[in-house]
Every structure is written in structure tokens, then in C-alpha cells.
Amino acid sequence: MLKIPQTSNTSYIISQLPTPTAFIDTDYNILLTSNKWKSIFSTNNQSYTSQSLFKVFPHLSPKWKMVLQNCFEGNPQPMGIHKANNINEEELWFEWSNAPWYDSDENIIGAIIQLNDITDSINNELELRKKDLLLQQQAEITKIGRWEYDLKDNNLTWCTTTKAIHEVPPHFIPNIENALFYYKEGHSRNAISMALFEAQDNGKAWSNLKLQITTANGNEKWVMSSGKPVYSKGDLVGLVGTFQDIHDQVEADIKSLNNEKLLRTLIDNLPVNVYIKDTESRKILVNKAECEFLGVDNPEDILGKSDFELYPEESAIKSREEDLMVMNTLKPVLSKETINIKLDGKETSFLSSKIPLLNDKGIAYGLVGISLDISKLKEKESELRNIINIASIQNKKLLNFAHIVSHNLRSHSANFSMLLNFLESEHDDEEKVRIIGMLSEASNNLLDTLDNLNDVISINTHTNIEKQKINLCDKVINVNQNLISYLFNNNASIKNNIPSNFIVKSVPSYLDNILTNFITNSVKYKDPSRKPLITLSAIKKNNYSILTIADNGLGIDLEKHGKKLFGMYKTFHEHKDAKGIGLYITKNQIDAMNGKVEVTSEVGKGTEFKIFFNDKD
Amino acid sequence: MTKISDITIIDDDAIMVFGLRKLISCTVDCNSIISYGNGLLAYDGIKKKLEQKAPIPQIIFLDINMPIMDGWEFLEAFIKLPISDKIRINIVTSSIDPFDKQQWEFYKNKSHHLITFNQKPIDRNTIEEITKIL
Numbered sequence: 001m002l003k004i005p006q007t008s009n010t011s012y013i014i015s016q017l018p019t020p021t022a023f024i025d026t027d028y029n030i031l032l033t034s035n036k037w038k039s040i041f042s043t044n045n046q047s048y049t050s051q052s053l054f055k056v057f058p059h060l061s062p063k064w065k066m067v068l069q070n071c072f073e074g075n076p077q078p079m080g081i082h083k084a085n086n087i088n089e090e091e092l093w094f095e096w097s098n099a100p101w102y103d104s105d106e107n108i109i110g111a112i113i114q115l116n117d118i119t120d121s122i123n124n125e126l127e128l129r130k131k132d133l134l135l136q137q138q139a140e141i142t143k144i145g146r147w148e149y150d151l152k153d154n155n156l157t158w159c160t161t162t163k164a165i166h167e168v169p170p171h172f173i174p175n176i177e178n179a180l181f182y183y184k185e186g187h188s189r190n191a192i193s194m195a196l197f198e199a200q201d202n203g204k205a206w207s208n209l210k211l212q213i214t215t216a217n218g219n220e221k222w223v224m225s226s227g228k229p230v231y232s233k234g235d236l237v238g239l240v241g242t243f244q245d246i247h248d249q250v251e252a253d254i255k256s257l258n259n260e261k262l263l264r265t266l267i268d269n270l271p272v273n274v275y276i277k278d279t280e281s282r283k284i285l286v287n288k289a290e291c292e293f294l295g296v297d298n299p300e301d302i303l304g305k306s307d308f309e310l311y312p313e314e315s316a317i318k319s320r321e322e323d324l325m326v327m328n329t330l331k332p333v334l335s336k337e338t339i340n341i342k343l344d345g346k347e348t349s350f351l352s353s354k355i356p357l358l359n360d361k362g363i364a365y366g367l368v369g370i371s372l373d374i375s376k377l378k379e380k381e382s383e384l385r386n387i388i389n390i391a392s393i394q395n396k397k398l399l400n401f402a403h404i405v406s407h408n409l410r411s412h413s414a415n416f417s418m419l420l421n422f423l424e425s426e427h428d429d430e431e432k433v434r435i436i437g438m439l440s441e442a443s444n445n446l447l448d449t450l451d452n453l454n455d456v457i458s459i460n461t462h463t464n465i466e467k468q469k470i471n472l473c474d475k476v477i478n479v480n481q482n483l484i485s486y487l488f489n490n491n492a493s494i495k496n497n498i499p500s501n502f503i504v505k506s507v508p509s510y511l512d513n514i515l516t517n518f519i520t521n522s523v524k525y526k527d528p529s530r531k532p533l534i535t536l537s538a539i540k541k542n543n544y545s546i547l548t549i550a551d552n553g554l555g556i557d558l559e560k561h562g563k564k565l566f567g568m569y570k571t572f573h574e575h576k577d578a579k580g581i582g583l584y585i586t587k588n589q590i591d592a593m594n595g596k597v598e599v600t601s602e603v604g605k606g607t608e609f610k611i612f613f614n615d616k617d
Numbered sequence: 618m619t620k621i622s623d624i625t626i627i628d629d630d631a632i633m634v635f636g637l638r639k640l641i642s643c644t645v646d647c648n649s650i651i652s653y654g655n656g657l658l659a660y661d662g663i664k665k666k667l668e669q670k671a672p673i674p675q676i677i678f679l680d681i682n683m684p685i686m687d688g689w690e691f692l693e694a695f696i697k698l699p700i701s702d703k704i705r706i707n708i709v710t711s712s713i714d715p716f717d718k719q720q721w722e723f724y725k726n727k728s729h730h731l732i733t734f735n736q737k738p739i740d741r742n743t744i745e746e747i748t749k750i751l
Contacts (some may be wrong), residue, residue: 285730405712407682410629410711414737418636438632551698 020094020117025110026072028053028065037115040086053113057084071098071111073189081118093122110555136160143245146225149176150238151200157242167215167225182214184220192225199239203229204422210250222250261371273350273371276357281323282306284366291371293348315341326354327364336375349378401460404451412446452581459588467505467593472547473498474538479515492523492532503536504613505543517586518609522551527604544595545613555603565599618751619709621647621675621750627659627691628652628709635741636692637678637709644741645748648705656691676748681710681717689720696728704730706745711737 014023020037022030029050035043041056054060060082067077079096086092094115101110136159139145145162149155149599150500156174161413163172166182180196183189188211195206213221227241267274267287283306286299294302294310307316326333332355340348352371356364419442423435476496478485487494504511519534526532535550556565566587590597594614601607624647626637634652641650651674653659659677666673681688688708695706708721713736721734733747 016712124720403712407710407712407714411633411737414711414739415630415632415636417738419632421638422636438635442632 005417020115022053022113023110024053024068024113028068029127030056031110040092040115041084042087057082059084066267066509067100071100072108074100074108076100076111079113081122091119092117093119109594115396125327141221145243145245146240147174147179147243148238148240151236152238162243165215165221165243166213167217167219180370182215184214188212195225195227196239199227199229200236203231203236205229210246214284221245221247225245271372273373275369277323277369278366279327279364281320290371294342310343312341312343322354323367326356326367330356330358330362330364332356338371347375348373349375382491397460401456408453409446409450412442412449415442452585455581455585456588459585465507465510465592467507469502469503470508470511472502472504472511472538472545473500475511476515479512480518483516483519486520487523490523490526490532492526492534494519495533495535497535497537498547499538502545504538504547505615506593506613507589510593514589514611517582518549518611519583522549522553522607524609525551525556527552527554527606540615543614543616545615547611547613548608549611550606550608552606555605555607556599556601557603558599558601561600566597621645621650621748622672622726623674624650624676624678625659625674626650626652626678627656627662627683627688629654629683630680633680633709633737635735640739640741640744644744656686656688656694660686660691660694663695665689665696667700673700673702675702675750676705679706679708681708681712689724692724692728692732696710696724696730700730705747705750706730706732708732708734709737709739710735 014021015035016033018036019034020040021034022037023032024030029052031050037374054062054065057184058586064079069474070077076098079098081093081095083091083093089447095118097114097116099112099114100108101112103109135146139161140160143161143165145165146159147162148157150157154176155177156176158166158172158179160170160175163170163174164173166174168174176196180189180193183192191209191211195209198204199206205226207226207228209225211223211225213223215221222245224244224246225241226241226243229236230238230240255580267285270287271289273290273293274285274287275283275290278284282304283302284304286294286302291297291299291302296302302310307319310316322333325331332353333354334353335351336353338350338352340350350371351374352369354367354369357366357368359365417440419435419439423432423439426432426435473496476494480494480496506514522534523532530552536546536547537550538545540546556562558565566583587597590611594617596612598610598612599607600610624641624645626634628634628637633653637653639651641647651662653662663673679688686694688710692706710717718734721732725732735743735747
């Protein structure tokens with residue numbers, strides 16, 4: 001055979017081929033291999049010549065037999081990429097190619113198979129695909145899309161996320177014109193146009209432009225756009241950038257901004273004082289009402305200040321103690337009535353609450369204070385209480401008066417009925433005359449009683465009788481004149497120590513009655529063992545003109561009779577003139593003029609009445 | 618007719634005293650009827666009788682509204698006197714003040730004497746009723 005030496009001759013050359021090469025015969029048996037092939041696939045330099053290619057590479061596709069068959073017929077076809085393990089069991093990727101093997105007579109005697117190690121490029125491609133995938137996932141998660149603009153071809157590409165943000169279908173083909181069109185007319189479209197212009201003309205990048213787009217579906221969205229120019233060999237070739245959906249964040253920001261505004265408006269316009277203090281009791285927030293209360297226009301004048309700078313020390317210490325208690329115990333103080341004293345001494349009644357502010361660990365980082373000014377309410381309350389007091393006193397007086405009237409009328413009517421009963425059954429004429437006499441006496445008593453009651457009622461119904469300024473000294477002299485014979489008969493004398501210019505405000509007729517009553521009373525209850533002496537004096541004190549009438553009479557046991565002294569029909573002395581109506585009427589007159597009367601007495605020494613005339617009303 | 622030794626009337630109203638005397642003398646057989654114009658006079662009189670070991674009244678007609686010492690003040694003082702007999706005290710008043718009713722309840726429970734509350738006018742039947750001695 002001629003072939004053999006030929007082959008062995010060429011085999012030396014073949015072995016030096018720089019690429020892994022194998023020669024196979026038409027039965028696919030490997031006849032020759034290059035050293036490179038051997039270094040990759042054979043363990044000990046020993047060739048697997050004469051072995052079938054498909055035995056050596058059992059994973060080769062059987063289709064390749066067809067491909068090689070074609071090759072044997074002079075029609076080589078590409079075999080493609082196939083991976084194979086080298087001697088170190090490393091996985092390598094090869095691009096397989098084949099060519100017909102001709103002998104010197106141009107007969108095809110087999111095929112030449114050449115491998116091209118493309119492991120590196122395959123790995124790179126895999127890596128790239130992985131990166132792409134990662135990028136895509138990242139884009140989907142962060143909603144950050146990408147875009148690229150090729151200046152040369154005027155070609156714009158969007159990634160799927162960018163398309164999704166625009167709400168366009170995946171097959172949508174963007175271009176620079178329609179891309180700009182998605183931006184909302186006005187600020188957004190102007191801003192992005194300017195940015196594009198600047199990037200192309202001046203090579204300026206832009207980043208984080210917050211803009212609004214109107215999507216293909218007509219939804220308005222907030223997006224963040226960034227872009228920068230790309231250069232190749234110093235020439236601008238395009239732009240790349242990112243495109244992010246920030247609608248939710250912006251909406252949330254706007255919402256929280258709105259909420260904050262709402263809260264601020266609410267706090268500022270509440271008709272109560274609101275403040276927030278830090279752990280050092282310094283104010284870190286105050287509302288308008290609190291500013292007004294503290295007399296400043298600008299909250300900055302109060303912020304950062306503690307109570308020690310705003311209130312007197314004593315109140316500040318108390319307030320600080322309360323703050324600490326609230327923040328330490330975490331128990332709020334709610335609707336506590338407090339009196340606030342400002343540095344200028346002005347007092348304000350507050351209904352105040354202090355509520356601890358807790359951080360996420362449950363520890364107080366401050367407190368919020370709410371104070372409602374109830375000064376006016378308090379004033380009204382005390383006014384009301386006063387009115388209720390007056391009303392209840394008057395009620396009591398009325399009821400008492402009603403009982404008196406009822407008692408007096410009943411006792412007279414009982415007498416009438418009793419006497420009439422006697423008269424009916426009486427046969428003795430003399431006794432009849434006696435009973436009739438008693439009836440007329442009873443009738444006179446009833447008239448007297450009615451007169452007295454009338455007096456009392458007229459005082460209490462004419463409460464708005466006008467008071468006049470009266471010279472008290474002159475009035476006393478006047479009354480003295482009227483009583484002169486009475487005083488003379490009782491051997492009584494009056495000492496008038498009232499200053500000659502002393503003026504009191506009184507209803508003239510009341511003053512007459514008051515003076516007459518007290519003076520005649522003093523004479524009536526004189527101590528028989530001494531000459532009656534009545535001393536009158538007057539002073540001014542705390543909006544009252546005080547008239548003192550002192551006598552040296554019998555005196556009254558005030559412990560026993562004090563309560564009944566000014567009661568109706570109460571007398572304490574065995575005296576034939578004692579009716580118990582004088583002092584009652586006098587007292588009513590003094591009360592009606594918003595005055596009062598005080599009494600001190602000692603049995604056996606005398607009595608002293610102090611009559612208070614109200615100078616104000 | 619019940620035989621009663623002594624009856625005392627304490628009232629400042631002369632007509633009432635006259636009436637009571639007349640009514641009592643028609644209904645009750647008694648030795649004497651004494652009257653006082655106020656509580657203090659009555660208290661002093663009864664106290665003096667006690668000291669002299671003279672008979673004290675078995676029945677007292679007592680008015681409330683009187684000068685110097687009123688009915689309640691008299692009762693307060695009277696129940697403190699060392700009297701072991703059960704005295705009948707008939708309060709006779711024209712008052713409808715609830716305070717007076719309360720006072721009556723108070724003294725009724727406080728003392729061993731028989732205390733009744735009667736409103737004016739008093740007729741013969743009432744007199745008969747309240748002059749019975751158990």
C-alpha cells in the first residue's frame with residue numbers, strides 16, 4: 001500500500017498543526033491527531049488512533065455521522081458547538097469544523113476535523129446573560145428602567161421596565177419624539193427637553209430629575225429621570241440613562257406633607273393652648289394660642305425655652321416636677337384645674353392636660369400639653385354661685401316669712417273660731433259681752449299683724465328704691481328732735497359723736513326708721529338702775545359707712561338669743577312694749593340696701609349695734 | 618269627767634288662754650288651772666313648786682311662739698327637771714313649719730313625758746282627748 005508511507009510522512013507535519021486537529025477515515029476512525037489534540041484529550045501521549053470518533057466522544061450527536069458523510073462526499077457542513085472534557089476533566093467548549101481529506105489523487109479518503117476552543121467566549125456569554133438577567137430583575141424590583149439612545153441611527157431603546165412604566169406594550173418601539181411626548185406638557189416636558197439639549201450640545205449629564213409623565217393609558221405618574229452622554233473616541237455617539245417610577249414615594253411625600261399641613265393648621269387654630277416639650281421641659285412646638293397667651297408674635301421667641309424662662313420660679317418648679325412625673329410614670333395628667341401665673345403676675349385658670357410622647361421603645365421623649373383657658377368660666381361659675389347663694393338666702397327668707405304669715409293668720413283665725421263657738425253656746429249675757437269684747441280685741445290684733453306684714457312686704461318688694469346721699473349727723477339730730485319728749489320722759493340722753501360732714505348712702509325713710517328703732521330700743525331695754533345713755537359714732541371702712549349705736553341697757557344673752565335677735569315676733573325681755581317686730585323690719589331695710597348689721601352685747605352692761613351702709617351700691 | 622289635780626297653760630296670747638280655760642273647765646274636772654305668759658315664767662313657777670314639794674301640774678298646754686323663752690326652750694329646760702311622774706304636755710300651735718314637727722319628734726323621743734302635737738283651733742273633743750291621763 002502506498003498510502004501508509006505517505007501517511008507517515010505527512011503525520012509529522014500534521015502533529016505540529018497549531019490547532020487541535022484530527023484526521024478520520026470514512027469509517028470515522030481517528031487516524032491522525034495533532035499534538036495539540038493529544039495534549040487536550042489523551043492521557044499518556046498515546047494516541048487513540050484507529051478508534052472511532054464516536055467512541056472517543058460518546059456524547060457527540062449521531063446527526064454528525066450524516067454531516068461527516070456529506071463531508072466524505074465533498075460537501076462539508078458546519079458541525080456547531082459541542083462541549084468535551086479534557087484530560088483534567090475540565091469542561092471545554094469547542095467549535096467543530098470539518099473539511100474533506102484528499103489524497104494525492106484528489107480522492108476523498110476521510111475528513112479533517114478541527115476544534116476551536118471557544119470556552120472563554122462561551123463563559124463570557126453566559127456571564128453576560130446572567131448579568132442581563134440580574135439587571136432585568138433589579139429593574140423589575142426597583143422599578144428602575146434603562147434606556148439608550150444611539151445618536152448615529154437616531155435609535156432609542158427602552159428596557160422592559162421602562163416600557164412598563166410608560167404602560168406601553170413590550171413590542172412598542174420608542175423614538176426620541178414620542179418619548180418626549182409622554183412627559184406632561186409644561187414644566188416636565190420643558191425640563192427633559194432642556195436636559196437632552198444640554199447633554200447633546202454641552203455633554204452635560206443630568207440626574208434625578210423629578211418629572212411627571214402621562215402614560216399610554218392616560219395615568220399620571222411621577223418619574224425620576226437620569227441620563228448621560230456616551231463618547232467613543234472623543235465623539236458623542238449617544239446617551240444612556242435610567243428611568244424610575246417614583247410615583248408612590250412622591251404621592252406619599254405629598255400626602256405626608258399635606259397631613260403635616262393639616263395637623264399644623266388644626267393645632268394652630270384650636271382654641272386651646274398646645275405645646276410640645278422635650279425631656280428637659282423646653283418647648284419644641286407651640287401653637288398660635290400659646291404664642292398669644294405668652295404675648296409673642298413669633299413662635300421662635302418661645303421655642304427652646306423652659307418654664308423657668310417663661311414663668312415665675314415657683315410655678316416653673318411645680319410644672320417641671322409634673323413634667324418629670326408624666327414622663328417617668330408615662331401616666332398622663334388629664335383635665336386638671338390649674339392656676340397659671342405669668343411673669344407679669346397675671347393669673348389664668350386652666351384645664352390642663354399633659355400627655356407623654358413615646359418613642360418606638362416606649363420611652364418618653366417629651367410631652368404634649370393642652371391647656372384650656374377657663375378663667376371666664378370660673379368667673380361665671382363664682383358669679384353663679386353667688387347668685388345661687390343669694391337666691392337660696394332669699395328663698396329661705398321667703399319661706400320663713402310665709403311660715404310667719406301663715407302662723408300669725410292662723411292663730412288669729414283660730415281665736416275667732418274659738419270665740420264664735422263660745423258665743424253660740426253662751427247663755428250668760430255678761431259672758432257674751434266679755435266674749436264680744438275679746439272678738440274686737442282679736443280683730444284689732446289681726447289688723448296690727450296685717451299692718452306689720454305689709455311693712456315687711458313693702459321693704460322687700462321695693463328693693464330698687466333710690467338711695468340718696470344723706471348727712472348722717474344732721475339726720476341723727478333730726479330724729480333726736482322727734483323723740484325729744486320720749487327721751488325726756490325716760491330720762492335718756494344721746495351722745496352724738498358722728499363727724500358733722502359724715503355722708504351715708506341710704507333710703508331716707510329707712511334711715512329714719514333705723515335710727516328711731518335702735519334708739520327707742522335702747523331706751524326700751526334700759527337698765528332701771530342707771531340713766532340710759534346712747535352713744536352714736538361713725539367711721540368709713542372698706543366701702544362701708546359704719547354707724548355704731550351703743551347703750552348702757554340690759555344687754556342680751558347673744559349665745560341664747562343671737563340667732564333669733566332679728567327674727568319676727570321674737571322678744572327676749574319681759575317688757576310690755578316688746579312686740580318683736582321693730583328689729584325685724586330694721587334688719588329687712590338694711591338688707592334691702594345691701595348693708596349688714598352686727599351686734600355685741602353683755603348682759604347687765606349694754607348692747608352695741610354696728611350698722612353697715614354700703615357706699616358702692 | 619276625768620278628775621285632774623292641776624293643769625298649766627303656757628301661752629302669751631290672752632285670748633287663747635281665756636279660750637283654753639273655758640274649754641278645759643267645761644270638759645275636765647280639775648282643782649286648778651294656772652297660766653303663764655311665756656316659757657321662762659312657767660319654768661320658774663314649776664321649779665319653785667318642785668322645791669317647795671308642792672304638787673306640780675299633771676297636764677301642760679304649751680304654745681311654741683312666745684317671747685323671752687319659747688316652747689322649745691321651755692321643753693329643753695323642763696325635761697331636765699327631776700320629775701319622775703309622766704307629765705302630759707300638749708303642744709298647741711298654729712305653726713305649719715316642718716321644723717316644729719321635727720322638734721316635736723325630737724323631744725317626744727328624748728323624754729319620758731307624754732308629748733302631743735296639736736294644731737289650732739282646738740275644739741271640745743280634742744280637749745277631751747288630750748286631757749286623758751293614763
